[in-house]
Amino acid sequence: MNARTAVVVEDDRDVGDAISKLLDLAGFDVQVAQTGAHALTLIGEGRPDLVTLDMTLPDIDGVEVCRQIRTVSDCYIIVISGRTAEVDRLIGLEVGADDYLVKPFSIRELQARVAALFRRPRSTDVAPSAGPAAGTVVPPVPRTAVAEAQPAQPQPLPTDPLGCDDLTLNRGAREVRVDGSELDLTRTEFDLLAHLVSNPGVVVPREDLMRAVWASDFVPDSTHVVDVHLANLRRKLRKARAGNEWIRTIRGVGFRFDPCCG
Structure with a gap:
């Protein structure tokens, strides 16, 4: 089983390190970008399974980054932002984010939100790095358990229109x-x-x-x-x-x- 991949988009090094460590322990191969331009390059080349996205970046606004991600990838996107106004949450969701987490946040809460997203089936037209087929996605597991885990058996989904x-x-x-x-x-x-x-x-x-x-x-x-x-x-x-x-x-x-x- 290939490890899932994630891109952490965060210009605060301490916050980025904390998120990276959590995702690494959950079995992800993690890359970190501190600018929107670098993030879009990593996402376009690597097609990650998950992106955590800060909305306040030094070069490109996070809303525009999210919009551009959605033109090339159907990855899960969790916005992690210090913007607390409801309108900011709504805008983030409207441009394609799957979830919105306000800073400061609990690492356990982020872990729960990531696990909840990965219980949902993925679209069938995601890039090759997207992992198991739709309907077989399971929550992230510790890296030590990956080698022992057996691949999940695909469960057929209803096909009747x-x-x-x-x-x-x-x-x-x-x-x-x-x-x-x-x-x-x-x-x-x-x-x-x-x-x-x-x-x-x-x-x-x-x-x-x-x-x-x-x-x-x-x-x-x-x-x-x-x-x-x-x-x-x-x-x-x-x-x-x-x-x-x-x-x-x-x-x-x-x-x-x-x-x-x-």
């Missing part, structure tokens, strides 16, 4: 089509849509969506995470097919997928 005539979702292929054309979704957007489409006509509370998508009882500390990702998802659906109302907001509760309302 879900949705309706105008919108179809295939969980096995991790593919969404609107009117026959494939829709480009992030991993989180796909997972949210898949959970809603799998429960047509059922109101799914935000908390249930968080647990289903983050695949752990350890979930982000605000349901705004769900709202931001769903807002991005709905914007893409509307761009693909104007006037659709497949996803409805049920005020004060959650969201519902209505297949007859495309």
